[in-house]
Amino acid sequence: MSYTIAICGKGGTGKTTLAALVIRWLMNRHKGASILAVDADPNANLDEALGVKSEKSIVAIADDIAKNPSQIPQGMTRDRYLEYQIQDALSEADGFDLLVMGRPEGAGCYCFVNNLLRTLIERLTKSYAYIVIDNEAGMEHLSRRTTRKIDLLFIVSDYTVVGLRSAKRILDLARELEISVKDTKLIVNRAQGETNKLKEEIGRTGISLTGVIPEDEEISELALAGGNVRKLDETSKAQEAVNKICEGLFRR
Ligand SMILES: Nc1ncnc2c1ncn2[C@@H]1O[C@H](COP(=O)(O)OP(=O)(O)OP(=O)(O)O)[C@@H](O)[C@H]1O
Ligand SMILES: [Mg+2]
Known part of the structure; x- marks a missing residue:
């Protein structure tokens, strides 16, 4: 059984940073566990945060097959070919794999593949112990194409009243989607x-605050130098705060 952690929050609140730090905690704490990082943000950059070069996105693959069905080898069904291509697009990094969803469909809508994609992705994700999904602000994209079961949803807010109000709205939006969420926790970042x-x-958000991540100059310096969060010192303030949050939540 895999355990799915999804991260959402208003733009720029630190979702991708948190996803990368949670993945690092998982890699340290559960050595050898299979981890899948999913970039479900159309404006994807989890690959950069993790220091991995991403392969073709799922949407790009599906679009490409829909536009050029002649590429499907004879004797292979379209579904099987799509599955094969998706497997192939997984970036395998040291300690985790990365799946990039890609942008939502544009004018030429290939929605017909959405259900199929979800089935394929559900099958694929089952083989991982942990799945960490970095989302766009809302989660519409996620509900359409990936899992509908989330064990732990982190809603990230910045250190402002406005940020917290938006966290509340995001929770309301998430509730409207066809996603079952077992547990929701609030994280205040850049405190x-x-x-x-x-x-x-x-x-007032009604979400239980599970931890606070301080403003971390090391992250700002890394960002300025174009570095990725994986280069962040293991003992940096932000990583330690994330470790503490995860230790608390995963204590069994
Ligand atoms: N705790 C922190 N201390 C200092 N800087 C931080 C911290 N968390 C995130 N940042 C910085 O804030 C910026 C936004 O972070 P990040 O990209 O993780 O947010 P996001 O929510 O994923 O953004 P987007 O909505 O664009 O995907 C980045 O420049 C990142 O380096
Ligand atoms: Mg992001």
Whole structure:
């Protein structure tokens, strides 16, 4: 049985950074466990955060097959070919694999593949112990193409009242989708002090606050130098905060 962690939140709140830090925690804490990183943000950059070069996106593969069906080898069904191509597009990195969903369909809509894709992805993801999904702000894309079962949903907010209000709206949106979420936790990122000042607003979100990640200069420096989060020191403030959050949640 795989355990699915999904991360969502308003733009720029630190979803991709958190996904990368959670993946690093999983790799350290559960050595050898199979981990799948899923970039479900159309404006994908989880590959960069993880320092991996991504292969073709799932949407690009499906579009390509729909446009040029003649590429399907004789005797192979379209579904089988698509499955084969998706397997092939998995980037295998040291300690995890990466699947990039790609942009949502544009004018030429190939929605017919959505159900098929979901089935294929559900089958594929079953073979992993942990799946970590980096989402766009809402989760429409996710609900259409990937799993409909999430064990743990992290909603990331920045250290502002506005950010927290948006976290609440995102939770409401997520509830409208056909996704079953077992547990939802709030994370305040880039905190520049105590969360006491935001206590009331945090309460109003109705989401339980599971941890606070401080503003980490090491991340800013890395970002300035064009480096990826994987290069971040293991003892950096942000990584330690994420370790603490994960230890707390995964204590059994
Ligand atoms: N704890 C932190 N301390 C300092 N900088 C941070 C921290 N978390 C994230 N950042 C920086 O904030 C910016 C946005 O982070 P990130 O890309 O992870 O957000 P995102 O929510 O994935 O954004 P998008 O909505 O564009 O996908 C990045 O430049 C990142 O380096
Ligand atoms: Mg991102």
